[in-house]
Amino acid sequence: MLTIYSDDHHLHHGRCELIDGQLMPCFEKPERADFIRERVLARQLGPIEPARDWGLAPIARVHDQGMLDFLQGAWARWAALGQEGDLLPYTWPTRTLRQQKPDSVHGQFGYYSFDAGVPITAGTWQAAYSSAQVALTAQHHIASGATSAFALCRPPGHHAAADLMGGYCYLNNAAIAAQAFLDQGYRRVAILDVDYHHGNGTQSIFYERSDVLFVSLHGDPAIEFPFFLGYADETGAGAGEGYNLNLPLPAGSDWPVWSAALKQGCQAIDDYQPEVLIVSLGVDTFELDPISRFKLTSPDYLKMGARIRALNLPTLFVMEGGYAVEAIGINAVNVLEGFEQR
Numbered sequence: 441m442l443t444i445y446s447d448d449h450h451l452h453h454g455r456c457e458l459i460d461g462q463l464m465p466c467f468e469k470p471e472r473a474d475f476i477r478e479r480v481l482a483r484q485l486g487p488i489e490p491a492r493d494w495g496l497a498p499i500a501r502v503h504d505q506g507m508l509d510f511l512q513g514a515w516a517r518w519a520a521l522g523q524e525g526d527l528l529p530y531t532w533p534t535r536t537l538r539q540q541k542p543d544s545v546h547g548q549f550g551y552y553s554f555d556a557g558v559p560i561t562a563g564t565w566q567a568a569y570s571s572a573q574v575a576l577t578a579q580h581h582i583a584s585g586a587t588s589a590f591a592l593c594r595p596p597g598h599h600a601a602a603d604l605m606g607g608y609c610y611l612n613n614a615a616i617a618a619q620a621f622l623d624q625g626y627r628r629v630a631i632l633d634v635d636y637h638h639g640n641g642t643q644s645i646f647y648e649r650s651d652v653l654f655v656s657l658h659g660d661p662a663i664e665f666p667f668f669l670g671y672a673d674e675t676g677a678g679a680g681e682g683y684n685l686n687l688p689l690p691a692g693s694d695w696p697v698w699s700a701a702l703k704q705g706c707q708a709i710d711d712y713q714p715e716v717l718i719v720s721l722g723v724d725t726f727e728l729d730p731i732s733r734f735k736l737t738s739p740d741y742l743k744m745g746a747r748i749r750a751l752n753l754p755t756l757f758v759m760e761g762g763y764a765v766e767a768i769g770i771n772a773v774n775v776l777e778g779f780e781q782r
C-alpha cells in the first residue's frame with residue numbers, strides 16, 4: 441500500500457491545551473505521525489511518497505473562504521501584536537449571541553472555531569495545508585486506479601466543518617478528498633469514521649447530500665467530545681435524509697461491542713453501493729488511549745482492517761486521531777496490514 445506523507449506536519453506543535461482544569465502539553469503532537477511513519481517503514485507496508493501541491497481550490501470546495509483567509513493570516517496578525525505564544529480562541533458565539541464576525545483576531549477565532557483545542561502557531565497554516573495536500577495526493581492515486589492508499593495526515597481533520605475548526609482539526613482532509621472524487625466524476629462516496637470521537641465536521645459538510653454516505657462509530661456524545669453532535673437520530677436532512685448513520689457506543693466498549701456496530705455500518709455502506717470508500721482512521725479507540733474510553737486491543741485493528749477489506753471497495757485511509765503515542769504506529773498500521781490480508 442502506498443503511503444503519502446509530508447514533513448510539514450512538524451511545523452505544527454501547540455504548546456498546551458486545557459485538560460481537567462490544567463494547561464497540559466498538547467496530546468496532538470508531531471511524534472504521532474513520526475511513529476506511524478516509522479512503523480510503515482518497519483513493516484515494509486509499501487513506498488512512502490511526498491504530497492504533491494494541488495493548490496487551494498480543492499480545499500475551498502469544502503471550506504468557507506472567510507475561514508481559510510482567517511487561518512492563513514491569523515499568525516501574522518498575532519505576531520504583529522508582539523505576541524509569540526500560541527493563538528487560542530476563548531469566546532464563542534453560542535446561544536443568545538450574534539453570529540456576526542468581529543474585528544478582533546480573538547473574536548474572529550471564536551467565530552471560526554467551536555473549542556480551544558486548536559492552537560494556531562507560526563507553522564499551523566502550512567502544516568494544515570500540507571495535510572490536505574497529503575489527502576489529495578492519496579486521493580489522486582486511487583482515482584488513477586489504485587485499490588488502496590494511506591494518507592498519513594497530521595493535523596487531523598474530521599472535527600473541522602465548513603467554517604469551524606476544533607478538536608485538533610483545522611481542514612477536513614477526508615471531506616476534501618471526498619469532494620475531489622465527486623468533482624472528478626464519481627457519483628457516490630462512502631466515508632467510514634472509526635475514530636473514537638464523532639466526526640461532527642464531516643457529518644455537517646455532507647449532511648444535506650446523498651452523494652456522500654457518512655457512517656460513524658464513536659463514543660456516545662451524551663458523555664463524550666464533541667458532545668453536541670453524533671446522536672443516532674441524526675440521519676441526514678433534505679436530499680441527505682438517510683445518508684448519515686451514527687452508531688454511538690458506551691464507554692468501555694470492547695471488540696465484541698464495537699465490531700457489532702462495524703458490521704451494521706458496513707451493511708449500510710454495502711447497501712449504498714459506493715464507488716469508493718474513505719476511512720477516517722482514528723485509533724483513539726485503543727484501550728490505553730489517554731483521552732478516550734473504548735477498549736480495543738492492538739490485534740483488534742488487524743480484524744478491523746480485514747472487515748473493511750471485505751467491502752471490496754477502492755479504499756483511501758485518512759489518518760485522524762490516536763493519542764497513545766507509543767502504540768499509535770502498531771495500531772494504525774495493523775488496520776492497513778489487516779486490510780491487505782498480510
Ligand SMILES: NCCCNCCCCCS
Nearest residue numbers: 557607608637665731761
Ligand atoms: N479531556 C479531553 C479533551 C479532548 N478534547 C478534544 C479531543 C479531540 C479528539 C480529536 S480525534
Ligand SMILES: [Zn+2]
Nearest residue numbers: 635636637761
Ligand atoms: Zn478522536
